[in-house]
Each structure stands twice: as structure tokens, then as C-alpha cells.
Amino acid sequence: MIRRCERCGSETHLLEKCSFCGKYVCRQCEHAAKRVKKVTRVVICKGCFGDTKKMKEYENWK
Ligand SMILES: [Zn+2]
Ligand SMILES: [Zn+2]
Numbered sequence: 001m002i003r004r005c006e007r008c009g010s011e012t013h014l015l016e017k018c019s020f021c022g023k024y025v026c027r028q029c030e031h032a033a034k035r036v037k038k039v040t041r042v043v044i045c046k047g048c049f050g051d052t053k054k055m056k057e058y059e060n061w062k
Contacts, residue, residue: 005029007045018045019061020054036062 002011005026015024016033019042031049034042042061048054 007047016041016043018048019043020048020051020057021045023047032058034061 002013003015003024004011005015005028006023007025007029010026010028012026015026016030017024018030023045025043025045029045029047031044031046033044036042042058044054044058048058
């Protein structure tokens with residue numbers, strides 16, 4: 001199934017939901033991702049990475 005990235009609009013098979021703005025973004029728009037508590041995957045998109053407050057939240061998310 002082909003879907004579209006909600007950030008750049010490119011078509012991709014793999015979209016991940018940004019944990020901060022809730023948009024489905026492609027790998028290019030995903031800035032970083034990490035796993036917390038072994039089950040939750042936290043994703044931050046490049047749009048949210050530019051936001052200092054969100055970036056701090058991402059770093060503090062354990
Ligand atoms: Zn994208
Ligand atoms: Zn985002």
C-alpha cells in the first residue's frame with residue numbers, strides 16, 4: 001500500500017507517526033526515533049525537531 005507523507009508529500013510504504021505533532025512522516029522527514037520502556041516508540045519529525053520545547057520533551061522522554 002502506498003501512502004503519502006503528511007509533511008513532504010512523497011509516496012512511501014513506510015510512514016511513522018510523529019509523537020509530537022501526530023503527522024505520519026516518511027523516513028526522510030523523521031529526525032530521530034527511540035524506544036522507551038521497551039514497547040513505546042517515540043518518533044520526532046524534522047518539523048518538531050526545530051521546536052526547542054518539543055526537542056527537550058523528546059530528550060526527556062524515557
Ligand atoms: Zn516526508
Ligand atoms: Zn512532528
